[in-house]
Amino acid sequence: RPGHGDYSFFKKFKIYDYRGGGRISGRETISRVAASAVVSELIKPIEIKVYPVQIGEICVSEIDHNFSNELSWPDKITFPHLIAYLDAIKTEGNSVGGIVECSIVKIPAGLGDPVFEKLDANLAKAVISIGSVKGIEFGDGFKAAAAKGSENNDQISNSGFITNHSGGILGGISTGQEIKFRFVVKPTPSIKLKQSTINSKNEKVELKLEGRFDTCIIPRILPIAKAMVTLVLADAVSYQKLVSGDELNLYDYREALDKIDEDILIALKRRLKISELIGAFKKSNQLPVNDLNREQELLENLNKKADQLGLKRSSVQQIWKLLISDSKEIQ
Ligand SMILES: Cc1cc2nc3c(=O)[nH]c(=O)nc-3n(C[C@H](O)[C@H](O)[C@H](O)COP(=O)(O)O)c2cc1C
Numbered sequence: 261r262p263g264h265g266d267y268s269f270f271k272k273f274k275i276y277d278y279r280g281g282g283r284i285s286g287r288e289t290i291s292r293v294a295a296s297a298v299v300s301e302l303i304k305p306i307e308i309k310v311y312p313v314q315i316g317e318i319c320v321s322e323i324d325h326n327f328s329n330e331l332s333w334p335d336k337i338t339f340p341h342l343i344a345y346l347d348a349i350k351t352e353g354n355s356v357g358g359i360v361e362c363s364i365v366k367i368p369a370g371l372g373d374p375v376f377e378k379l380d381a382n383l384a385k386a387v388i389s390i391g392s393v394k395g396i397e398f399g400d401g402f403k404a405a406a407a408k409g410s411e412n413n414d415q416i417s418n419s420g421f422i423t424n425h426s427g428g429i430l431g432g433i434s435t436g437q438e439i440k441f442r443f444v445v446k447p448t449p450s451i452k453l454k455q456s457t458i459n460s461k462n463e464k465v466e467l468k469l470e471g472r473f474d475t476c477i478i479p480r481i482l483p484i485a486k487a488m489v490t491l492v493l494a495d496a497v498s499y500q501k502l503v504s505g506d507e508l509n510l511y512d513y514r515e516a517l518d519k520i521d522e523d524i525l526i527a528l529k530r531r532l533k534i535s536e537l538i539g540a541f542k543k544s545n546q547l548p549v550n551d552l553n554r555e556q557e558l559l560e561n562l563n564k565k566a567d568q569l570g571l572k573r574s575s576v577q578q579i580w581k582l583l584i585s586d587s588k589e590i591q
Contacts, residue, residue: 261281261457262449262455262456262457262467263446263447263449264449265284266281269281276460284391285391286392286477289484292484292488295491296490296494299491299494300490302494302498303494306364306365306367306493308364308486308489308490308493309363309365310361310363310485310486311323311332311333311334311482312333312359312360312361312479313334313359313360315346315356315478316345316357316358316447316476317345318338318341318345319338320333320338321338323335330479346476349475349476354452354453355448355474356475357392357444357447357476357478358445359442359443359445360445360478360482361440362387362443362486362489363438363439363440364439364489364493365438367436369433369436370433370436370504371433371434371493372429372432374431375432378431379439379492380398380432381432382495382496383441386489387441387485387489390484390485392445392446392448392481393445393446393485394444394445395444396441396442396444397443398426398427398439399425399428399440400412400425400426401441412425413425414426421437427439427441434496443485445481450469451469451473452469452473455467455468498515502516531587532586532587532590535590536590538587539590542591549588549591550588558584559580562576562577562580563576
């Protein structure tokens with residue numbers, strides 16, 4: 261299907277999942293929504309609203325969150341035009357995308373980090389990880405390109421920021437203002453119109469898809485985007501709680517330890533996988549499994565790192581001797 265992930269998925273995995281594409285189908289997002297429901301308590305009292313502001317050529321004229329409808333379109337005035345427009349696109353057998361806005365309020369200042377866990381970077385990754393999302397802008401976003409510094413800077417008064425061009429995040433850290441971002445959703449790839457493509461034998465074919473398709477994916481994307489934002493904020497809130505040391509109890513410390521243990525286990529699994537690959541490489545190149553020089557070098561490097569980190573050399577050596585022995589076993 262042109263526009264879908266089938267081509268690149270097939271190039272990577274050499275299979276085509278007939279169930280709508282498998283992992284490249286929007287179906288995978290159900291787990292994200294379920295996960296967010298589990299952690300939603302953690303982010304209280306933060307409130308997240310996600311709503312469309314443009315679908316195809318139709319733009320919202322005035323946002324009204326009290327106007328409820330099946331498309332979650334927040335504008336009574338343009339709603340009839342939108343319905344007529346989508347009907348026409350559907351009759352044509354075509355699809356459209358649009359722009360979705362997210363507003364996060366009652367968020368404290370101080371969530372996020374200046375380099376590796378920037379709040380805007382984490383939100384961007386989470387939202388763009390949803391199939392068919394192609395871009396994101398925070399605050400004034402791309403409009404900032406034409407603004408002057410004097411116009412773009414949010415002046416600060418005794419009672420807080422006077423404007424919010426930044427979208428509530430500065431230096432990767434929440435300012436405490438409303439966080440606002442918009443993201444663009446491309447038109448649904450599956451359409452009923454004839455399209456040119458190839459089959460798995462690289463033969464040119466004409467594709468005419470049948471069945472039920474979403475004219476626009478946006479109504480389905482809204483709860484997923486809210487779920488992804490909830491997950492990112494839950495991480496940021498939990499992390500901030502840990503580093504600030506405020507209101508921590510034994511349960512919080514144990515939870516943090518459990519998370520670190522899980523990370524260690526995942527790293528061990530990855531280490532073993534690489535050892536297996538090294539074993540296969542050694543076998544096909546007739547190299548011995550034992551390489552005492554390399555082992556020596558590894559243990560010496562670990563000693564140096566242990567010293568830098570203030571860890572006990574003897575403990576580190578003990579752990580790695582075990583790991584090396586496990587690796588040799590599978591090689
Ligand atoms: C909830 C959801 C539902 C989707 N439904 C469809 C669909 O019915 N038909 C379709 O062609 N694409 C659908 N998509 C989009 C594809 O999954 C996506 O475009 C495809 O995986 C290619 O990825 P990319 O657009 O991010 O490059 C859906 C995506 C999501 C998140």
